Amino acid sequence: MKKITDYENKKVLVLGLAKSGVSAAKLLHELGALVTVNDFKQFDQNPEAQDLLTLGIRVVTGGHPIELLDEDFSLIVKNPGIPYTNPLVEKALEMKLPIITEVELAYQIAECPIIGITGTNGKTTTTTMIGLLLNAERADGTARLAGNIGYPASEVAEEAKSADDIVMELSSFQLMGIQTFRPEIAVITNIYEAHLDYHGSREEYVKAKWALQKNMKETDFLVLNWNQQELQELSKTTQATIIPFSTKEKVAGAYLLEDKIYYEDEYIMSSKELGVPGSHNIENALAAIVVAKLKHVPTAAIRQTLMIFTGVPHRTxxxxxxxxxxxxxxxxxxxxxxxxxxxxxxxxxxxxxxxGGLDRGNEFDELVPSLKGVKAIYLFGETKEKLKKAALAAGITEIHLTENVQSAVQDAYEFSEKNDTILLSPACASWDQYPNFELRGDAFIQAMNQLNDKEK
Known part of the structure; x- marks a missing residue:
């Protein structure tokens, strides 16, 4: 990593722990900062805070006392999950105290190029695809995944060498806390309406996503989804060199034409050869192909890698x-x-x-067109009656209400025939029955494995 001296003897407050907060605190401590960590969780239930204390880092737990701001901090490194409406954060903004997120720190110390990926949907799949493509037939260095994908960016940047690439998934929450962050290549997979409870409005959400390119220059590349008129309009406001991708028209980048994928005029592969199904995954693959081509990955390696890629856990x-x-x-x-x-x-x-699962107060009328023609549907959780209405409106004749994911797998399998597909795609949050979507997906896989054991 770059040995920067910007933080020597500077008082820095790390607000909120989790993985990124722990990594930021350790890095700042190593860089000579006078670090205070503040986390809402009580100390006796906070192993991360206990660990940092053994390193000589000051910890304040059990709340976010505004009085901390009397201590003349130079900077706050904020956990992305803590909203800007938090009273301590609001007070810091009033005081014009700089607030960054941990990805900004990562950029400051990184010796190697950063590829930044954001968007409403497809970030993780596209980030994973890019990482695999950049490591295909690579002679020197490694493409390292980082950021919102689960690997703290500052930790990865600390370990990365100059021959590496950091492939960084970035949420809107993280991007609100950047100052000088400048990726060599940036990707925006798409922009839809999301996280309005955090951002307050769609305009603010889009502004946060678009911040990814704010420091980019003509020598940097911005990869955009040309299917979206909004991104076409936004492209007029950046200094970066635009490389588009599209499933609807031929563009000066990656595109789909009669089920064939091209980069500029070069044939790459058939879309039917992709290892993951869905039009959205064609878009993800197009974005990843642009990055791979910009980084000079051979076409044969691109095709082979995307053929054997079967998806990210819990994402189709x-x-x-x-x-x-x-x-x-x-x-x-x-x-x-x-x-x-x-x-x-x-x-x-x-x-x-x-x-099925837990809704956000919404109905499922929008889902009706996509449900038409589905052979059978198995519904569980708090939303099953609402989803039943949508299924009836779609003309589905086989509608089954069941207890949970496990029973749904069993019931669907008993009804299914050879060459059928059984898909868990809940359209709902998991919290009514499962602590998170990962455990819900694990329950699906476990139920499938139990069926497999019975069939043997």
């Missing part, structure tokens, strides 16, 4: 086959749009959909 992930029935885990589909995208990748006449 192929998990196995039993007696001719294929199983896909899309537990990450916690909203209607994500489920619509998943459904677009399957032949509905042989599709059995598992859905």
């Amino acid at each position: 992930q192929y998990v196995g086959e039993i007696a001719g029935r294929k199983f896909y885990n899309d537990s990450k589909a916690t909203n209607i749009l994500a489920t619509e995208m998943a459904l677009s990748g399957f032949e509905r006449s042989s599709l059995l959909l598992l859905a």
Whole structure:
């Protein structure tokens, strides 16, 4: 990492722990800062704070006392999950105290290029694809995943060498806390309406996403989804060199034409050869192909890598086959749009959909067009009656209400026939029955494995 001296003997407040806060605190301590960590969780239930204390880092736990700001801090490094409406954060903003997120620190110490990926949907899949592509037939260095994908950016940047690339997934929350952050290549997969409870308005949400490119220059590349008119308009306001991708028209980048994928005029592969289904995954692959081409990955390596990529866990992930029935885990589909995208990748006449969970006060009328033609639907959780209404409106004749994901798998399998697909794509949050979408997806896989054991 770069040995910067910017933080020597500076008083810095790290607000909120979790993985990124712990990494930021340790890095700042190593860089000579006088670090105070403040976390809401009580000290006796806070192993992260206990660990930092043993390193000689000051910790304040059990709340976010505004009085901390009397201590003349030079900077706050804020956990992305803490909203700007938090009283301590509001007071810091009033005092014009700089507030950054940990990805800004990562940029400041990184010796190698950073590729930044954001968007409403597809960030994790696209980030993972890019990482795999950049490591295909690589002679020197490694493409390292970082950021919102689960690896603290500052920790990865500390370890990365100059021959590496950091492929960084970035949320809108993280991007609100950047100052000088400048990726060599940036990708925006798409922009839809999301996180309005945090941002307050769609305008502020889009502004946070668009901040990814704010420091980029003509020598940097900004990869944009040309299917979206909004991104076409925004492209007029950046200094970066635009490389578009599209599934609807030929563009000066990556595009889909008659089920074939091209980069500029070069044929890359058939879209049907992609290892993951769905029109949204074609978009993700196009974005990843642009980055791979900009980084000079051979076409044959791109095709081979994307053919064997079967998805990120819980994101339209192929998990196995039993007696001719294929199983896909899309537990990450916690909203209607994500489920619509998943459904677009399957032949509905042989599709059995598992859905339900906790809604956000919404109805499911928007989902009706995507449900039309589905062979059978299995509904669970608090939203099952609402989803039943949508299924009836879509003309689905086989509608089954069941207890949970596990029973849905069992019921769907018993009804299914050879060459059918059983898809978990809930269109809802998991919290009514499962602590998170990962555990819901794990329950789906476990139920499938139990069926497999019985069939053996």
